[in-house]
Amino acid sequence: MRSRGLTLATAALLAGAALSAPASAAAPADPGRSASGLSDTATFNTPPGNEILTHLLDLIQNADPGSTIMFTAFRFEEPVIAQALLLASKARGVKVQLLVDGGAPEAEHEVFTQLKTALDEDGNDETWARYCRQVLGAPPYPSCQGTNAMHNKFVLFSGTKGASNVVSTGSANMRRSSGSDAWNSWYTHVGDANLYNRYAATSRTSRGWRGGPTTTTTTRR
Numbered sequence: 001m002r003s004r005g006l007t008l009a010t011a012a013l014l015a016g017a018a019l020s021a022p023a024s025a026a027a028p029a030d031p032g033r034s035a036s037g038l039s040d041t042a043t044f045n046t047p048p049g050n051e052i053l054t055h056l057l058d059l060i061q062n063a064d065p066g067s068t069i070m071f072t073a074f075r076f077e078e079p080v081i082a083q084a085l086l087l088a089s090k091a092r093g094v095k096v097q098l099l100v101d102g103g104a105p106e107a108e109h110e111v112f113t114q115l116k117t118a119l120d121e122d123g124n125d126e127t128w129a130r131y132c133r134q135v136l137g138a139p140p141y142p143s144c145q146g147t148n149a150m151h152n153k154f155v156l157f158s159g160t161k162g163a164s165n166v167v168s169t170g171s172a173n174m175r176r177s178s179g180s181d182a183w184n185s186w187y188t189h190v191g192d193a194n195l196y197n198r199y200a201a202t203s204r205t206s207r208g209w210r211g212g213p214t215t216t217t218t219t220r221r
Contacts, residue, residue: 037161037162037163038059038160038161038162038163038166038188038190039190040187040188040189040190041055041187041188042185042186042187042188043055043170043185043186043187043188044183044184044185044186045172045180045182045183045184045185045186046183047180047182047183048180049180050180052170052172052180052184052186053078053080053081053180055168055186055188056081056084056155056168056186057080057081057084058161059155059157059160059161059166059168059188060081060084060085060088060155060160061084061087061088062160062161063088063092063094063157063159063160064092064094064158064159064160065092065093065094066092066093066094066095067094067095067157067158067159067160068094068095068097068126068156068157068158069085069088069094069095069096069097069155069156069157069158070097070099070155070156070199070200070203071085071096071097071098071099071154071155071156072098072099072100072150072152072153072154072155072203073098073099073100073101073152073153073173073174074100074101074149074150074151074152074153074173075100075101075173075174075175076098076100076111076112076115076174076175077111077112077174077175078111078174078175079111081174082111082112082114082115085098085115085119086115086118086119089119089122089127094127095124095126095127096119096127096128096129097126097127097128098112098115098116098119098128098129098130099129099130099131099132099144099150099203100112100129100130100131100132100150101131101132101149101150101151112129112131115129116128116129116130132144132150153169153170153171153172153173153174154167154168154169154170154199155168155169156168156196156199156200156203163190163191164191164193165190165191165192165193165195165196165197166188166189166190166191166196167188167189167192167195167196167199168186168187168188168189169186169187169199170184170185170186170187171184171185171186172184172185172186
C-alpha cells in the first residue's frame, strides 16, 4: 500500500533536489505527461551542459502510470534524477527499480541512500533501490556479477511518451564530473522488444536484480 503524504525522507530528497538541480534540467513539482511521441534519438552532451540529463528527465517524467523503469548506474549522484524517479513512483505508481555499483552509496551527497530510503517507505516489492555490495553478502565485491565494477549505464522504460520497449543507454555517469561536465553521448532506441528483453534479461540475471545469490561470474569491461 502506498503511503499517504510525504515522510521526512521523501520530503528531504525532494527539497534537496530542488535546491541543487541545474535550472535547465530541474524537474517540475507536478511534471505531467507529454502527448508527443518518441523516436530513436542520439543525444550529445557539451560540457558544461545538461542535454543528457534533460533527455532522461523527459523520459522519466512521462513514464506511463503503472509502467516499469529499470535503471542501472555506476554512480548515482544527480539529485534531479532521483527526484524524478521518486515522483514517478509516488505520483503515478511507476515501478522504479534502481541498481547501482557497490561503491555508489559511499559517493558524495548520498543521493542514492536518500532515494533508497524514500522508495522503501511504501514496502512495494516491485519498487526498490539496491547496490551490489548490499545484496551479495559475501564476498564484498562491488559488482553484482563478479569481482569487477558494475559499469553499466542504461535505463529501460516499458512505456513512456507513447512508446513501449524503450532502451536508453550511453557513456554518461549520473554524477557531474563524469556526466554533465564531460563529453558524453546517449542513445535511445524505441519499440524493439527483442533489444529491450535482452537488456532486461541481462539485468535480471544479476544478484542485485534478483535480490539473492547466484553463481559468480567475471564481468567483462
